[in-house]
Amino acid sequence: MAEKKKDRNRTIDPAALEVLARTEGSGIESAYDRYLNMQPQCQYGNTGICCTICIQGPCRITKKASKGICGAAPYTIVARNLLRHVLGGTACHSDHGFHITMVMKEIADGHPGDYSITDSAKLKMVAERFGFPTEGRPEQDVLKDVVNLAMEEFSRLDKKVYSAWLEKTIVPERLEKAMECNIMPNSIHKTIAESMAQTHMGMDADPVNLVFQSLKTALCDYIGMHIATDLSDILFGTPTPVVSEANMGVLEEKMVNIALHGHNPILSEMVVKAARDMKDEAIAAGAEGIKCMGICCTGNEVLMRQGVPVLTNFASQELAIMTGAVDVMVVDVQCIMPGIQTVAECFHTKIITTIPNAKIPSSYYVDFDETRAQEKAREIVGIAIDAYKQRDASKVSIPQVKHKVVAGFSLEALTDILAAVNPDNPIKVITDAIDSGELAGVCLFAGCNNLKVIHDGSHTAIAKELAKNNVLLVATGCAAGSYAKLGLMNGDAVEEYAGEGLKAFINRLNEANKDKLQDKLPLIFHMGSCVDNTRAYDLVTALAQEWQMDTPKVPFVASAPEAMSEKAVSIGSWVVTLGMPVHVGVMPPIPGSPLVDGIALQIAQDVYGGYFIWEEDPAEAAKKLLGALQERTWKLKVHKMAQEQYETDAISKTW
């Protein structure tokens, strides 16, 4: 490992490797170089025992200084830092959800601008979930009810009223658990404020209390994410299967290439539309047309709904610019490396920032005013066309690497595919396959890239091992980006990597849907951006409902092999709270407190049924994930046998 850290080629993506090789010694720096420069990283920070919360500090726990100056024990410091991380993630997702809510409010208030309701069925479904009448009412009125509730989910102060979005999307046993542990949130903004206060100097010193508040905050993360996904679907359509391509080979030498980077479809959907409308302008400028392509979760959003190809994922965002073929990289929020601007300045590429609270010095700023969305989107595309004219052909070198991607698997789309096998009870297709042993369970791959491990390396190694062992795989975020780029999201990968059970299961779905699907189903089902992880959890809920049991019994695991951002920490925390084992492939700053570490690894399981697994080695991680699934399928079998025995007994008693 020590040796590896001297090599900047910390990726298995052949396109990224090609760009890294070509730029070696050029002086154009990327995260891969900066990662090496940063070694060795501070071990106080790495293990969570550095506290900078007050300016009497910083305090670091050492042999000589076993507590902070205020007397804070390592467990307090680690737990407080953890809560602040969960807070960061929750605030981001809620910011995203709130932004979409505000656009929807404009529609509800009769000022839609360039936005409109795309998916009436989803609106109806969401409204009915909360008991709002829909029959015979104008769509705008129904929307108003949904939007008003969403706004309350952010702003509610009443401590006796709890989040409806959480209550109505989880099984009753989970709600009961949250109430029993006093972690059921009233609303998002209030919880964020109270958690921030709780981590202040001289506030909470109790690690268990702090961890529980982290979980309450993480549940707000779930709420913000679920709102974001539901409203995005209503606004732009619930994803359905779509065929596209991924990796840097999607760049076109003769076209205006626009990289869409960030998270929120509010911007990217409009740019995609403007690019389609402005083809003639591009041709007039000497290009053959305009091609949009995505990075990070914006990439996932527009892939899922518009079939826009994937350019790359988080770690390699700067490398995409180093191809010399990106004319504009337009960004909104989250996971935008400030480094892209410095790289862009070595090329003709324009970085366009668009959101008031996420700017980069020296970048070009277009204030993306949603009331003039198309006008602003056209302005962005116009800048791209102008930039294309400045492109230096001698600097262009596009790695010829790309793979077919079959994506678009919202839970609704997945259900539709399952319905071709069992129209009366689609979800039973999965539970039957698990009950029969054909499938070993389900695994969600999520999260980021983190150069502490080899880029895309852990994602793919674990996924292949699980596929071989017949685990049904779904993915979101930059994990999905890895699989898309490296050819694991198409039918060929099923042939190559799936175990017999998984292959049989997917082929049964292929067969049943052959008239309907454009292409064969993939090895890993793309469920969306990282904000869409609630889609995967809705699948857990559906499985639990079918089996009529609480979620900690569902043979479902999650894995974030290359977790990096605070959002990954908050997502991981609510997934654990809601009953799932969660593998994290990068050690979070927790081991500095064996107590907090113990809560994460063991006590969480005793209380919530979910727990964390820290494991950097992909082979070991795969074993542990399989072990966790086996434990649950075994218990499920025992439960089923007991149930059958009970029924047999009941029958014999009747006779």
Add this chain to the structure above:
Amino acid sequence: MAEKKKDRNRTIDPAALEVLARTEGSGIESAYDRYLNMQPQCQYGNTGICCTICIQGPCRITKKASKGICGAAPYTIVARNLLRHVLGGTACHSDHGFHITMVMKEIADGHPGDYSITDSAKLKMVAERFGFPTEGRPEQDVLKDVVNLAMEEFSRLDKKVYSAWLEKTIVPERLEKAMECNIMPNSIHKTIAESMAQTHMGMDADPVNLVFQSLKTALCDYIGMHIATDLSDILFGTPTPVVSEANMGVLEEKMVNIALHGHNPILSEMVVKAARDMKDEAIAAGAEGIKCMGICCTGNEVLMRQGVPVLTNFASQELAIMTGAVDVMVVDVQCIMPGIQTVAECFHTKIITTIPNAKIPSSYYVDFDETRAQEKAREIVGIAIDAYKQRDASKVSIPQVKHKVVAGFSLEALTDILAAVNPDNPIKVITDAIDSGELAGVCLFAGCNNLKVIHDGSHTAIAKELAKNNVLLVATGCAAGSYAKLGLMNGDAVEEYAGEGLKAFINRLNEANKDKLQDKLPLIFHMGSCVDNTRAYDLVTALAQEWQMDTPKVPFVASAPEAMSEKAVSIGSWVVTLGMPVHVGVMPPIPGSPLVDGIALQIAQDVYGGYFIWEEDPAEAAKKLLGALQERTWKLKVHKMAQEQYETDAISKTW
């Protein structure tokens, strides 16, 4: 300085020094020992160039690594950390304000429990500030209007409606400035959430943007604080002059000693009342009675309103327990060193925590349910009486150090005192004294203790120098605690330390109020706890209104000589935004970015009129504060001369 850091006697408080001397080598550790153990402190953290916001980090800026792994420049890292500090402070104050708002809501809703409106005049004043009708209306209805508005100040989502509490308490020019700079907040919780999102990995990289958002957030700190003070006054009474005592000599060997520590009067007012009611139980237990005494800002709250003596301030909170004479230390929120529990375990002292989000492992927890406030307060006093019985007389050693304190100077009380000189225009007593040169201006001392400098040392050194130079001094928080403990808050100190002008000014007030006041006015006017800093800013606003000018022209400065907590950072930030020079006596983690440092020191002045002064040396700090006042009084004189010239010209023209 290096030499000093080997000596644990980092205080000038004789009581604290006595306890430190007595416990040397005893193995009972306090912050003074832990401070030494922590040396040397990390210079990356100290200068703000350590980033732990994502788990690809921690990143530290070095010669080899000039940017974080994501490409974040030092200015981004420093500005992001700064915003998180401001956020922590703002969240704390708003949590405090929200807690009081919720208690007031219960009263407004007709469920007052043991609370009631004490100050009808203040309720009327606050209601009329916002244009709510008061004449002929039941008090509860008026309260309902005020409480509803306060709740909106926390929860408002509408981006077109701005904070009323801010708008109605500052001069119009400041409001205009906030609007012009786009830092006028809509509400507290929304701003906290958006700021937290803005500091996430890959969000804002622009330091100016981040600093402006820090100021917007800091304005929410102001709002939360103003709400807390206004509602506390309505609930428990606006402070009026009161005579008491301060420092560890207030402990009584033969009484049950209850130390009230923390911030929020919701708890402490009830304990003080219960203690008064339960004298007989204490006598039955063998004591002569019960004595309450305060620490930190709870100490200030109950001193200001109830005349409860001050035990000590932040840095020495553990030393108070080491006297062996504290039976119970009951705490609520903020600035509670977790170290108190470990110290208490060496004595009979019981630490009682009371608030769900601020617990200390091993402490005794009483869930302070406001609907049963007296019952809970009596439970706490009962525990103290029981603990008294366990007190080990051989371990008791009370430093015989205490001073008379004249406190209770809310702006209303101060105005009342000024009115004895000028009943028609009380505030003109101050502006006249400044215009005539009798006073050199006004200085607010605020903030904490921080062992990076000598405890109470900077506070007192700067104050004495300013007093000598005829600056009118007001104080809050642990700064006020220093002055109370060390004898600067009484009439004798005026004789000893005040320059001729200041002496004349104070004696004029003494003379005019001699029939009304219980004692002579002090050298430094105690305006309350740290949450009450808005009282001091209301004084600035009153001065600006009298002079008919914007606040950056008012000869008023603020100083936090021993700043420690994030609250100090947020308070300092809004005071600068609202036009004041602010001295900070401990270097905040900013110099790692010369750009952000430059914004704080200079650009802030260009934009807002206020700016920071970093200066650890008290003598230098006093010079700089005096310089800042001189600049403003000089300009004021020029302005006045020009005005008079204009008027003379106008008169001659008329003739």
